Amino acid sequence: MRVPFNWLKEFVEISDAPEALAHRLTMSGFEVEAIERIGDDAVFEVNVTPNRPDCLSVVGIAREVAALYGRSVNLPDLTIVSEAKALDFNIDVLDAELCNRYAGRIVRNVKIGPSPAWMRERLEKCGVRAINNVVDVTNYVLLEFGHPLHAFDLNLLKGGRIRVGTPRSVLQSDNPMRFYTLDGEERRIDPDMLLIWDAEVPVAVAGVMGGLNTEVKDLTTDVFIESAYFEPTSIRRTSRTLGLKTESSYRFERGTDIKIMKKALDRAALLIKDLAQGAMYGKLDIYPKRWHPYEVKVRYSRVNHVLGLALTHGRILESLQGLGLDITEGSREFFIVKTPPYRRDITMEEDVIEEVARMVGFDNISPELPRTAFAADDAVSTAGKIMPLKRKIRAAFLTSGYTETINYSFIGKADLDLLRLAADDERNVCVRVQNPLREEDAFMRTFMLPSLIRNLATNVAQGNRELRLFEQARIFLGRPGEALPEEREHLAALVYREKIKSLYRDETPDFYHVKGLLEALFADMRLSGVCWKRSEEPFLHPGQSADIFIGESKIGFAGVLSPLVVNTLDIKAQKPSVIVVELDLTSLMPHIGAGADYRAIARFPFVERDTALVVDASLDAAAILGHVRAFRSDVIEDTAIFDVYQGASLGEGKKSVAFSVRYRAIDRTLTDDEVDAVHAELVQHVSEKTGGHVRA
Amino acid sequence: MSEELKNTAIEELKTITSLPELAQLKARYLGKKGLITLQVKSLGTLSAEDRPPAGKRINELKDAIEAACSAREDELTRKDLAKRLASESIDITLPGRTAGIGREHPINTVLSEIIDIFVRMGFSVEEGPEVELDRYNFEALNIPKDHPARDMQDTFYVSDDVVLRTHTSPVQVRVMEQKKPPLRFIAPGKVYRCDADVSHTPMFHQVEGLMVDEGITFSNLKGVLETFVHQMFGPQVPVRFRPSFFPFTEPSAEVDIGCILCGGAGCRVCKGSGFLEVLGAGMVNPKVLGFCGIDTERYTGFAFGMGVERITMLKYRVDDIRLFFENDLRFLRQF
């Protein structure tokens, strides 16, 4: 809302400079976002909150200024010197619930022309384009009193009559109809939308915009000025449905002043009479639904209780002076506030308490930390478990060289198509946003990989040749038949490196880099029973990827992105290796082990034995190690695979897998004989299980 | 004779340049058939009187040569090592071999900072769904359908009854439905609004907080938020509360801090006002408490909320919010 300082001064005495006044307004809830100097005037850009439509006008702001400075408001002179008796003209309000009051005046023999310079300047300062004297007056009064008016060309209103009603009540019709608004657009009118009609046809969309058929133009001689109170919800619904927001609808949907509308009408008629030399006729005023003030009971003690103050009764009452509230002292404990028609926002005790706080000034309420007992269940919160886990994972990835990303939760159909998901994959069941900013962002992501692939494309396009990225966020799995999707916490990471010349030879990342990090992380979480199986994900390299399980449930995947996917991206020329990981943290959470389980460390020397077994090349290392670890002995401290070799000397389809075992006892020094015996037994066990033999 | 032998040995030692040569020299003098050894053996031919002084002389000679050899050996060993080390020299100006340390996303850095401040003040952390029922996102918060307050937030709709949450306030409602006062928690998380320009993105992060107990006042709200601002931005930063409007609080306040860029003198970022709006807050509207079944006569509470991106932009002077979500490494690596 733009408010010229000089205009404001017409209604209230202001001794402060514009800056000082702006500060007072800002600190009382009317934030002055900017002050624009125009000539000798200063135009305030005031941010009026939706609860205070009464201040969407110069008079409204003047009322606030008067309350702040303890002054009074002087409205313009509305004395009507001469008016002719009302013409034979009728107003019928058919839907009183939607139109509580409808008033109008006729002004005849007007000379349409440009408005005087002073009016055009004021309109322009407020950002309103001047059109002609009659239309300008309605806009001027709108800015001044905050009440929207509409001027019709009286001679285009057929049958000397105005009717206010919906198509349903006027035509008893349930069908939508067509109507041309002032802006020349054809509008589809629903049967529940409130319209203004003459004796035959609609002439305006009530409170939103007038009709093209009754527009005031240069040749207009007689006008009918409308000033009405329309029910806010109905105006808002109409405005939204039509996609048509006007100065008028903006005010009606927030709530207008059912009393000041009469003054606004008189003001407009007087101005038109002056500026367009017309003859005024008597007022028509239909008021089928009376307004009654709210009565709010306010306890003095509650005021202090909520604000943390110790104001006297007198101070509380004094603070509310000047706001136009009708205050009656009820008893020692409370007082009654009756609200004026322009303060429909005040309906309960807290609303009045807010007014006290505003007038006393928030600055005069001193800050004090609460004295409160700790609640026993403070520690148990919904984020209590996942937050520390996410922080731990973040630390691990950061120290491993991964940079953290945050992506929008949105993806598009193309992102899913790229990854070649099977038709029945649950990740195809997306939550769809009805009004996305762009179609590529219409879905909520069901997994995070698509977002990281977008990051890959962005970065490669910018010449970033080495990427290690990770992100932790929610994903959203659609649940047909349920209102809300299932939200799960995921982790995803991506490693990318172009095959470029490098100072050091061994830097090309591979599957094992990522697996190593995950294994370390799993060990840190004391996650037990993790199992890596060949991946069935359609977007991964079948030979260099794994699905990760705990028991029967899949908790993620890791591996090299399939060339089928890479080849569809802009990066195929670089022949890169792209490794991706995604983990479902929600499903692995329950498997996280308890804290440390301390065991004494042995003080006696250890002995190591290495053995290479020749086995079928198809046998997984994990299977061999599994058999090694399955061998029970209380003197085995650690086992590891340290070499895998395939060569002609071993024979077709064979490979050699070398493992080492570290032996140590907690209570004695082991002898060589003892270790040899156990190791021989272990080797025999593993050979039998794997069908292998010790490599010569 | 023996003095002469000693001098010869010392002269020879000086010409020796390697450990094998030194070994040969030692053998020549001190070995089984060495010159000194032969002299020791020749002692037997001397008379009983002459033997002791001669023996003493030979021993001295032997000790002197041994000492000289040993000194030379140390010297040669040091030289050898120095030579080897010199040959192993690498170019220490080449870059190191590392995957580097990754960078935390600046939004998460600031988010963690905010969370930690409130956790230190005894707030717990709560979460809730990002795809939310209209009922929790709006209606329970005193924002009915067809209310102009809905214009304050451009909403992504999934259906008539389901939205992408426009703030984390629905978490407050969900927690208040489940737990009874005293309550003291924050709700951090992602929120969504249908908007995109240099200062708006369709997704961003908020931290909201709620405290409900007997005797909680507006003065307490000021105390807690001032403490937060001073921890977050420094104890010298002024804090200003001014009236505002949110449907779910009454009274409502905007919280401004002295501009951290210009120190309050006025600049482009604070539009010359010297203040920056960073928080919205207020006393919880009794209608909201009532919706959650909390006795509004017994309990009062305050709520507050802030945008993490806004604070991060101020902290690092980032001028385009969209950079946070482009995830270009050249941006992310700066933090």
Ligand SMILES: [Zn+2]
């Ligand atoms: Zn500044």
